[in-house]
Amino acid sequence: MFYEDLTKYDYRPTDSFDDPESGVFAVWYRPTYTRLNVGWLEAGRPYPTGPVPDGFLEKLKAVQRVQWMNVCLGVHECGLCPEEDAPEGNGEVRIPGEPGIAYAAPFLITHYITAHGYRPPQVFVDAVLAVDLDAWAAARWPDVPFPWVPEDAERMLE
Template identity: 30%
Template sequence: MVKYEEMAPYEYFSESVPQGVRAVCVGWLEQGSQFSLGEVDGGFIESLGLICRDYAQMRTRGWHRCELAHQGAGVEYPVTIQVEDDVVSLGGAEVRVVSADGTWLIAPDLVHHYVTEHSYLPPDEFVEAVTARRIAPGV
């Protein structure tokens, strides 16, 4: 994965963002990344799981691996999560939500893994937009 700083202008699939829309990166973590740590509430985790399952965008061919350190035997690939009765594979799409001011906040779907397994604390705007389930329109 290409390194993108937190809240930096989004460039990965820039042609997929409508003209005039401000889009920024959230949670594009890689080995050696410095990131905020903390806890989020269960409502955020539930909403994020549903968004990863139902509204993943910009699907790619193949899977990105989590490059962060793992305890024990590591992690299976692709990374999967349980969302209700469904198993959802992560590492091959993006999560796109809209902040209260209209900015698109774009994260790899692995953001769910980063939050739940690595205690990544996303910016408040992202937590609020995910919890409110304000999904950016698909392309």
């Protein structure tokens, strides 16, 4: 699945966060913020490459350990790897950017960076580095590690 970086995300009309510990509880809503694609790569399509700043990849991986969202029933294999070695991903990550903008990336983004040299846009790099990881990691269900979940979000608590 390919989307050019920083184009409008329109794959799913809603965002949903799941509880990674139980896998049962969920929060879903129609976002009021604009979602921009980052890191949706596909074989045969060019993508930017280059180094990322120190600390960026570790922080992005830490975000992925606490945020589990838009998880689907199936998985997506890395189309850039040989088929027999392709890792699988399932789900997405959201990173808040400037007010009203959130970056939407596939969970495989860390693989794309480490294995294929992908270089995300600088605005995404800056947004990841700005995440208050302590606050996100401290979020306990039904709170989720993302700041723009509306009060009227639908919650499945059982």
